[in-house]
Amino acid sequence: MVKNTYSDKSGHRKGTWTPEEDKKLIAYITRYGHWNWNLLPKFAGLERCGKSCRLRWLNYLRPNIKRGNYTQEEDETIIKMVQRLGNRWSLIAAQLPGRTDNEIKNYWHTNLKKKYHQQNVNAETEVSKSKDHQSPDEALPKPNNVDDVPFQNLPPTSQSTDSCTTSSIIISPTQFSITTTGRSSDDSKEKFDIPYEDEFAFADVMNESFWLEPYVVDISCYPSDVLVAEPDCFSPVPDVELWSHDHEYFA
DNA sequence: AAGGGGGCCAACCGCCACATC
DNA sequence: CGATGTGGCGGTTGGCCCCCT
Numbered sequence A: 001m002v003k004n005t006y007s008d009k010s011g012h013r014k015g016t017w018t019p020e021e022d023k024k025l026i027a028y029i030t031r032y033g034h035w036n037w038n039l040l041p042k043f044a045g046l047e048r049c050g051k052s053c054r055l056r057w058l059n060y061l062r063p064n065i066k067r068g069n070y071t072q073e074e075d076e077t078i079i080k081m082v083q084r085l086g087n088r089w090s091l092i093a094a095q096l097p098g099r100t101d102n103e104i105k106n107y108w109h110t111n112l113k114k115k116y117h118q119q120n121v122n123a124e125t126e127v128s129k130s131k132d133h134q135s136p137d138e139a140l141p142k143p144n145n146v147d148d149v150p151f152q153n154l155p156p157t158s159q160s161t162d163s164c165t166t167s168s169i170i171i172s173p174t175q176f177s178i179t180t181t182g183r184s185s186d187d188s189k190e191k192f193d194i195p196y197e198d199e200f201a202f203a204d205v206m207n208e209s210f211w212l213e214p215y216v217v218d219i220s221c222y223p224s225d226v227l228v229a230e231p232d233c234f235s236p237v238p239d240v241e242l243w244s245h246d247h248e249y250f251a
Numbered sequence B: 001a002a003g004g005g006g007g008c009c010a011a012c013c014g015c016c017a018c019a020t021c
Numbered sequence C: 001c002g003a004t005g006t007g008g009c010g011g012t013t014g015g016c017c018c019c020c021t
Helices: A019-032 A040-044 A050-061 A071-086 A089-094 A102-132 A186-193 A197-205 A206-211 A239-243
Strands: none
Touching: A019 A040, A019 A050, A040 A050, A050 A102, A071 A089, A071 A102, A089 A102
């Protein structure tokens, strides 16, 4: 798909990313990380806004992204999670390593929603066959219409810290490529009864030395020409800039 | 063979929460 | 404590693709 690229009032390019822009973004982030999305484009030699860079990286360019080819197991997981959580795509994405909330959202709307509704129709048909003599009220509860509704018991959408897209991309060649950080609050755990084992599994490999490890991106999945692309276009991160961010970038 | 319409999906938009000043 | 900046989220858009007629 090639959307026209254009510049907005502030001079930021919009529309489809070009391979050259991708190269610049990958090369910059693999080299310096994403210490500040708003400033990153300037230093990376891109004319994009920070949000656009962030989205492109998280949804498309970061390492170990899985694209398409959903397994039966993933389908079932998504459907289960949607039933439980509703349209909390970031939470759902957190349960599916390598999948992004945007992709899962698209996949739901284009594929699984139909499948889910079809299953509901089949289930209701079965139920009505076996309960011909019951009034509708006595029948099994109708499954939630996940598209229209809601999940009344859910708290209002709030910013969470554990979605796939909000994951710390803790990337080290010898450890793992994408991990999710734990929730800052346990409130939602109590309310949703979400299995947390997976989310915290990465803790097993964490120790104090982890926090001293440099922020290194797993570059094995990128062609070498991408990684050496146009270093001249970069403005290296000034030390003062870097360290003004509480070292979080090196966490 | 052509073209119309729906599907798919990358990207944008607006809003919100949190952090910092 | 309010203003501002930044990051994150879900909803929506829009353009290409592909299938059907």
